Amino acid sequence: MYDSIVIGSGPAGLSAAVYAKRANVSVAVVEKEYEGTGQIAESENVNNYLGLPNSNGYELGEKFREHALSLEVPFLEKEVVQIVPLGTVKDRVYEITFDDDTKELAKTVIYAAGAYPRKANIKGEAEYAGKGVSYCAICDGAFYKNKTVAVLGGGDTALDDARYLADICEKVYLVHRRERFRGAQSTVELLKKRENVEFILKEQVTEIFGEKKIAGIRLQSGKTLEVNGVFIAYGSIPQSELVKDIVKLDEAGYVVAGEDGVTCTADGTKKQPGFFVAGDVRTKKLRQVVTAVSDGANALNSAIGYLSDTAGCEE
Numbered sequence: 001m002y003d004s005i006v007i008g009s010g011p012a013g014l015s016a017a018v019y020a021k022r023a024n025v026s027v028a029v030v031e032k033e034y035e036g037t038g039q040i041a042e043s044e045n046v047n048n049y050l051g052l053p054n055s056n057g058y059e060l061g062e063k064f065r066e067h068a069l070s071l072e073v074p075f076l077e078k079e080v081v082q083i084v085p086l087g088t089v090k091d092r093v094y095e096i097t098f099d100d101d102t103k104e105l106a107k108t109v110i111y112a113a114g115a116y117p118r119k120a121n122i123k124g125e126a127e128y129a130g131k132g133v134s135y136c137a138i139c140d141g142a143f144y145k146n147k148t149v150a151v152l153g154g155g156d157t158a159l160d161d162a163r164y165l166a167d168i169c170e171k172v173y174l175v176h177r178r179e180r181f182r183g184a185q186s187t188v189e190l191l192k193k194r195e196n197v198e199f200i201l202k203e204q205v206t207e208i209f210g211e212k213k214i215a216g217i218r219l220q221s222g223k224t225l226e227v228n229g230v231f232i233a234y235g236s237i238p239q240s241e242l243v244k245d246i247v248k249l250d251e252a253g254y255v256v257a258g259e260d261g262v263t264c265t266a267d268g269t270k271k272q273p274g275f276f277v278a279g280d281v282r283t284k285k286l287r288q289v290v291t292a293v294s295d296g297a298n299a300l301n302s303a304i305g306y307l308s309d310t311a312g313c314e315e
Contacts, residue, residue: 001105002026004303005096007080008112009033011040011289012279014064015296016110016303021071023304028104029068030096032079040064040289047142049289060289078102083109083246085275092273108274108303111247111255111263112296113239115280115287120152120232124208132214133230137161138288140229146170147228150217152205156183158233163187165231166194173225175200175217200225238281247272254283261299276302 004020006013009031020027040046040061047053052060069075078098086093086105096104117135119125125133134140137151141164149169151162154176160183162174174191179201181188191197200219207218208230216226238253247263248256257263261276278295280287 002028003307004108004110005030005104005106006110006112008114008279010112010114010279010292011064012292012296013112014068015293016112016278016300017068017073018071019297019300021073025304028074028076030076030078030080046289080242083243085246089273108276108306110299110303111243111277112279113281115236115238117236118234120234122205122207128208128214133208133232135232137164137231141165141168144169144229148226149229149231150175150225150227151231151233153233154178154181154183155235157235159183159187159191161231161233162191162197166197170196172197173200175203175205177204178202240281247275250283255281256283259298260302261295262302274306
């Protein structure tokens with residue numbers, strides 16, 4: 001039996017594993033992809049992680065993994081298919097079943113399965129992903145200083161991204177398939193006051209085109225817009241289906257927890273003893289590498305408190 005099993009090998013999970021080893025907590029990291037390091041591996045350039053500017057995302061993820069390996073963290077290259085809480089609150093353990101029908105027991109779980117950006121599924125999206133197509137304005141907006149970009153979407157993510165990019169870019173097109181936005185009207189009113197923001201309503205993008213780099217987008221009406229970058233802001237899909245009956249989720253499917261990573265039972269009536277969450281699958285405003293790393297450390301620290309019987313959980 002492990003003191004802690006970390007599910008997910010992105011920055012949050014690897015950070016938790018490193019902190020576990022340094023605290024002499026027996027730990028294993030479960031990863032469903034061979035030598036996976038999470039979504040960071042898909043980032044061509046990470047320029048907002050302190051001390052490591054202009055890092056290739058794949059290489060940065062490999063450094064995180066190498067750090068864990070240097071501390072002899074064991075990796076289980078399997079996919080978790082079921083997590084079952086066993087025992088009472090006072091002697092709770094978790095039985096984790098994998099896709100090869102093997103099982104492991106753990107006194108605590110650090111759930112760091114992450115979230116994936118919701119794709120637009122339009123022509124050219126996959127071809128230019130990381131090369132002009134982005135799913136994170138805060139991550140990549142600085143690369144488009146004084147350039148023209150399009151933001152696709154109509155919710156709060158799209159509105160917030162457009163507002164952020166308006167301070168950086170020369171021109172921002174906000175493309176939404178409906179006449180009204182789903183996001184906060186107050187943000188819509190602020191965007192209307194920005195001279196460099198143009199609303200393109202009741203339209204859908206059918207193609208992102210260019211040669212070696214993005215040249216523009218084609219709309220359903222046949223009109224084209226010249227842009228240097230496209231930000232797809234349809235939100236993210238949290239990987240929380242596996243734990244929906246164990247811990248409380250918010251309306252969007254994110255695991256409800258504060259910075260300490262402490263979770264509640266699915267009905268929200270009490271703490272879920274020994275189950276902690278970290279990274280992009282957690283409810284929070286900012287989903288970045290730096291917050292994921294912080295989450296991993298905080299969640300493991302909470303697990304240590306729980307294991308030493310100082311955190312406590314009530315029936």
